[in-house]
Amino acid sequence: MLNHELDRVFQALADPTRRGLVDRLTRGPASVSELAAPLPITLAAVVQHLQALEACGLVRTEKVGRVRTCRIDPAGLRAAEDWLHERRTAWEFKLDRLADVLEEGTAT
């Protein structure tokens, strides 16, 4: 995944409403109005959030009749997760090696 796409994934996840939508969708697919119902904002605003989520691969949607059904797309989640995992483990590995060197110094 390109750097520019990761921008949008993290940007999308930065908003609590959008993270709420993702959270809701992990419990199963839902229509736009179902997603909007519990929220204190307009349906139009929810649609805009969904467009952001779809644009960066966090959510897939499909329109049947007049109902648009939304569901999680794990690809986006995985991309962000992998980025974080790589950096964190790289750093922790470095820390461990440093600890080893220090240990070696004090021992013997």
Add this chain to the structure above:
Amino acid sequence: MLNHELDRVFQALADPTRRGLVDRLTRGPASVSELAAPLPITLAAVVQHLQALEACGLVRTEKVGRVRTCRIDPAGLRAAEDWLHERRTAWEFKLDRLADVLEEGTAT
């Protein structure tokens, strides 16, 4: 970690410059000017980015003399990583169970 803190973590990671700083710091600690040197922006701007990164627990810094040394704080990375991991696996588990049910339907 509270929801509000996750906001700031993802918000921080949404910016490519800040993600670049995190990336750089996984290769080892650095001073503010070292971090700024390769970047096309002012040192003041870098300081502002670092404040954002520190405020949300992605980076720790320590000032000795007039030099501020920055290093990764894995806590922030882990918080975001965990959030993503939980949602993704929850959804994939759901998908697997759905596949099982469909399988059962077509079989026998």
Add this chain to the structure above:
DNA sequence: TCAATACTCAAGTGTGTGCTTAACCATGAG
């Protein structure tokens, strides 16, 4: 056919973000 449902789109508004400049403070070297 008529009305309700389920969105969709465009325009506008207030707030937040990234960046710059410019002035400033603290430390270390000569």
Add this chain to the structure above:
DNA sequence: CTCATGGTTAAGCACACACTTGAGTATTGA
């Protein structure tokens, strides 16, 4: 002491973002 280094802070600007309103389209049920 004096100057350079390394960083900090504040003010301001341009643009992006979340949200609303309002008007429109397509589908469905009676």
